[in-house]
Amino acid sequence: MNIKLLFLRLITPRSRPTTLKDRQQQSNNPAFLLLSSIVFLFSLSLLDTIIGWILLLVICSAIIRCAIFFAYQKHIPTLRTLNLLAILSIVGLAYSAWPLGLLITMVNLLVLACALKLMQVRTQRDVYQLITSLFFLIGCGFIFHQSMAYTLLYALLIFGVIIALGFFHAPQVDFKQQLKRTLILTLQALPIGLLLFFLMPQLPPLWQTPKAKSMETGLADKITPGDIAQLSQSSELAFRATFKNQAPMASERYWRAIVMEDFDGRSWQVHSARKQQRQINQFRRQEFSPVLTGSTIDYDVIAEPTQQNWLFGLDIATPLSLKSQGEIWQSADFLLISQQKLHSKYHYSVRSYTQAISAQTTSEFDRQLSLQTPQQGNPRTQKWISQLRAQYPNDQDLIRVLLTNFTQENFVYTLRPKPMFIDPIDVFLFEERAGFCSHYASAMAYSLRLAGIPARIVAGYQGGELVAKPNQEQYLSVYQYDAHAWVEAWDKQTGWQRIDPTAAVAPERITMGLRQAMLDEGSFLADSPFALAKFTNIALFNNLRLFLADMDYNWSRWVIGFDQQKQQALFKRIVGTLTTQRLALLGLAIVSFIAILLGLFFVPHWLRQKPDPMQEWYMRAVKLIESHIGARPSWQGPQDFDNHVNKKLPPTVSQTFADITELYVQIKYRASNDIQSIDSGRRQSLKSIKNAVKRLKKQLKGLPHHKLP
Amino acid sequence: MFLQHYFVNWLDKRIPAANEFSLNHRNIFIFPSKFGLLYLALCSLLFLLGTNYQNNLMLLLCYFLLAVFLVTLLTSYSNFAQLKVKLGRMPEVFAHDEIHLSLWCNADSANSITQHGIVNVGIMGQKMSQWFDADTIDNPLILTYQSQRRGWHTLPRITFSTYYPLGLYKCWTHLAFSRKILVYPKPVSCGVSLQHVSSASNIAHDQHSAHHAVQNNDDFSHLKIYQQGEPLHHVAWKQLAKGRGMYSKQFDGLEHVDMWLLMPTCSSSEVEEQLGKLCHQVQELSRQGHKFGLDLHYLQLSPDTGESHRTACLKALALYPHNYQSSAFAQAAGQ
Incomplete structure (x- = not known):
């Protein structure tokens, strides 16, 4: 069937079914085609949530519906077949979806139910059930997707469902008409809906709801610098921060997310003892509170969903609003940890004390974690550090020497380092001398630990794209490619201090961002050739990208972040x-x-x-006459009725009525050639007819009333 | 029972009978349908879910759907208010036959249809038996119901309902038409028995006068040029077919004598059957174009022919008083 035929089919009214039953079962209603595609499109939008075989079932039911619509197939599957299929599917679902968690099971169950219902729609009731579950399903889709693009898609789907619903109540209307009417309806409802949204009270969650288990994204809680795996580069947004006042300098934008203290010679990860300590503290409700001194920066963060608990903040961050204080846990390594995993965009407000890091105290527990090194491996580094330590007993001197080593020994900052499997730090420091931030941070932290200086790796983001417009708060968009790792070391004199070896090697990475730093190598976002973020040199693309980013920011801030x-x-x-x-x-x-x-x-x-006033007066006269001579038969025109009245009523009355009829006929059926004259004539006639009717009323007063036989 | 009575009274005041209707706020009822209630439940579920997940888009969807619900209330009403209904002409009805009401919906505004959607039609209190699609209306709509007994009948209220545009509301009305319908007695087939009576005044006393059985087929006498108004079944079709022109057969009938159909005196249980028989005879005689009179004791129609005479006879039969015969019978028995 080609497209033209399909189109014809959609726009031409269908033959009228003869009985009520036919109408309800009318399987060539275009609404079915619409509903099939809606179920299909929705399932596609949740491709990674919906189980494969359920998707197949959706496709099957869509095909069956299309076949019936185009009359390739006459009968829908029997109820018995479908019931059997339903039972099988439920068993299958229980088996395959149970480990995925309640929410995903529910969504899969709903999609399954919609697909089966679509196959078997027979009565009006089935239609209503299908449409209700589709509305609900699309609503659930917002749990998984909240970006503008998906919102637009789901809005279109909702619109489609409403059109389908319209088709079930006015099946003879062509598609264009239906589209127009639904559009009008939607446009009328939209402002009211928005008004309700912005002004109905926003309530806190009423109870705990099941959350989706899905892939963690963003930062990993384990770094293995020597692995083959390159730093995953993506231009996806990590979070946005809106500053109440001035945003910090580019070189000061270190967004702390995770602290890694456990080093096994190859990779760094969060120490298990640290995790335990955090759990115990959370259980005892002993929240850590840092020493708060110095200048502050206030800002709001809207974090993208990561399925993890880590939040982002400039050092030293504390939750600001009451809501954020209730939902965010402060950990002893100065992290902000969300009580809930970030399943959807999360909005929180923070106050950072930018100079407070050096004022922090440390515990024996922290010291021990930050000094632990593996006994084996990286012998050259061990030897080198013991020599250096003998030379520079002062901690600050040693740190300076280590950093100058990076600048003097021709170290290169690259996103394409060679893999280093055995003694990765030795290989990095003495052979390859090329790597990205985690190589440098790892080597630095290990060296410091070998020298007896407590040190740890902090993973997070560095930089971001600042949008500063007049009359608007500044906001910073931080993308995944801004991910960074640096070192934090403890010294008795200075307290905790941030040491970023990458800044020594590639200062442009810190001040200008990764794109500038990688200009020569050309490796920025090498895996995604079409990312808009790559084309900043083309003004049009850059403007487009910035415009989209701005829209998305406002969307997150005002719609999703509205609380x-x-x-x-x-x-x-x-x-x-x-x-x-x-x-x-x-x-x-x-x-x-x-x-x-x-x-x-x-x-x-x-x-x-509202009827024409002329008509109204005429009808009034007819009613008066009718009460005396009986109802005017519906087939009698005004002239015929006048003749009839002439015979039945005395001449004075019938003459008046004849005048009325003439006036009415003149106005009603006269050919219109001059609008102006008609208008003035009309007013006059209206006056005359009014008077005539009043006269008629008086004349009729004495006459006997008509009685029904 | 009391409630129903109350409701009917209220309805009579609210929507008085009329010949034609254009719907307005006085006669339209509107209430969320079952689906509408389900839809509201869906909205509250979305609200709960949206609140619990702190998901603004879900809340937005919920409020949007609510707004649609609100707007459809008015759309639904203003669409239904476009409906104009008129009662068409009705064929003759005999007792216990089906009455066919022909309804003309939006007949005047056929060129500019402003109403849309499917409208269900039925007798009030019964299942909706008919429907039409206002977008492609096919007038008239025939509504059938069983008539009861002979006599004047007011039409039952007719219910119109629609779920347009989205099925969220049911809009309905119960219309009463002021036209009354006369149900004739049910014809009972029998032979035609006419009575030849010298004068109409002494029929009642002349029970034993000579009966003259009338054959259904009278003797053919001659042909005459057809004149407009003569019964078609008297046309000599054979002559017409042969191309000799339109002739009308003339019979040696009894047209020159006054012939009467007579209501016999009988017990009240037989009255209906006798009326039926008379009805059949009236039909039969009129079909054949005979001249006859009808004497029902309470009313006498002098001998005549033609359509108006036939309807007058049928009307007289239909309105034969129920208790007339029994009182007459009692009188006769008393003598």
Whole structure:
């Protein structure tokens, strides 16, 4: 079947089914085609959540529906077949989806139910069930996707479902008409929906809900610098930060996320003792509180979903708002840890004390974790450090020497280092001398530990793209390719200090970002040739990218990040101080606004419906006559009725009625050639007919009334 | 029972009978349908889920769906308010036959249809038996129901309902039409028995006058040029087929004598059957174009022919008083 035929089929009205039953079972209703594609598209949008065989089932049911629509196939599968299929599917689902967690099982179950229902829709009731579950399913889709693109897709799907629903109630309308009517309906509903959204109270969660288990993204909690795996580069957003005042300098944008203290000679990871300690503290509700001194920066962060608990903050970060304080745990290694894993975009507000890191104290526990080194491996480094230590007993001197070693010995910053499997730090320091941030951080931290200086690796992000527009708060977009690792060392005199060996080797990485640093090598986002972030030198693409980023930022901030706090701020802007009285007035205003809006939609419609006043007066006269001579048969035109009246009623009355009829016929059926004259003539005729009807009423007063036989 | 009575009274006041209707706020009822309630449940579920997941997009969807629910209330109403209904002409109805009501919906505005969607139609209180699609209306709509007994009948209320546009609301109305319908007695087949009576005044006393059985086929006498108005079954079709022109057969009938159909005196249980028989005879005689009179004791129709005479006879039969015969019978028995 080619497209033209399909199109014809969609726009031409279908033959009218003869009975009620036919109508309900009408399988060539285009709504079915629409619903099939909606179920299919929705399943595609959740490709990594929906189990493969359920997707197959969805495709099957869509094909069956299409076959029935195009009359390749006459009968839908029997109820018995479908029930059997349903039982089998439920068993299959219980087997394959149970380990995936409750939420994903539920979503899969719903998709499965929709697919089966689609196959067997027979009655109006089935249609309603299918459509209700589709609405619900698309709503659930927002748990998994919240970006603008997906929101647009789901909005289109919802629109499609409404069109399908319309088709079930007006099957003879062609597609274009249906589209138009649904569009009007949607556009009328949208402002009301938005109004309700912004002004209905935002409630805190009522109870714990099952969360999806899915792939962790973003930072890994284990770094193995020597592995083949290159630093995964992606232009995906990691988080955005909106600054209340001035944003920090580029070289100061170190976003701490994870601290790694366990080193086994090859890879760094979060120490198990640290995890245990954190768990115990959380159990005892003994939250760590850092020493807070110095200048502060306040900002809001909207983190993208990572399926992990790590949050991002500039050193030393503390949760600012009450909501954030309740949801964020501060750990002894100055991390912000979310109580819930980040399944969807998460918004929190932070205050950072930028100079406070040196004022922090440390415990014996921290010291021990930060000094632990493996006995075996990297012998050359061990030897080299013991020599250096003998030469430079002062900690600060040693650190300086180590850093100058990186600058003087022709170390190269690259995103394509050679793999280093055996004694990776030896190989890196004395042979390859090329690597990216984690190579440098790893070598540095190991060296410091060998020298007896407590040191650890901090993983997070460095840099970001600042958008500063007049009249708008500055915001910083941090992407995955801004991921970074640096070293933190403890010294009795200075306290904890941040040491970034990458800054010594490739200062442009810190001040200008990865793109600038990799300009010569050309390895920036080498795996994704079409990433917009690569084409910053083309003005059009860069503007487009920045525009999209800006839209996305506003979307996250105002729609996804809209919460109780923002709502209250909005209320405050509307009514001033928040008193109950004013809020009540606001509520009243909203209700009346919605009523006015609805009135605006429909009043023109009703006005149009009002009958012509001429007609009204004529009908009034007819009614008067009817009460005396009986009802006018529906087939009698005005002239015929006048003749009839002439015979039945005395001449005075019938003459008046004849005048009325003439006036009415003249206006109603006269050919229109001059609008102006018609308009003035009309007004006159209206006056005359009014008088005539009044006269008629008087004349009829004495006459006997008509009685039904 | 009391409630139903109350409801009917209320309805009579609210939507008085009329000949034609255009719907407005006085006669339209609107309420969320079952699906509408399901839809509201869906909205509250989305609200709960959206709140628990702190998912604004889900909340937005929930509010949007609610707004759609609100807007459809008015769309649904204003669409249904476009409906205009008229009752068409009805064929003759005999007792216990089916009455075919022909309804003309939006007949005047055929060129500019403003109403859409499927409308279900049925007798109030019964299953919706008919439907039409306002977008492709096919007038008239025939609604059938069983008639009961002879006599005047008011039409039952007719229910129109629609779920347009999205099935969230049911819009309905119960319309009463002021036209009354006269149900004739059910014809009972029998032979035609006419009575030849010298004068109409002494029929009641002349029970034993000579019966003159009338054959269904009278003797053919001659042909006459057909004149408009003569019964078609008297046309000599053979002559017409032979191309000799339109002739009308003339019979040696009894047209020159006054012949009467007579309601016999009988017990009240037989009245209906007798009326049926008379009805059959009236039909039969009119079909053949005979001149006859009808004497029902309570009413006498002098001998005549033609359509208007036939309807007058049928009307007289239909309105034969129920208790008339029994009182007459009692009188006769008393003498």
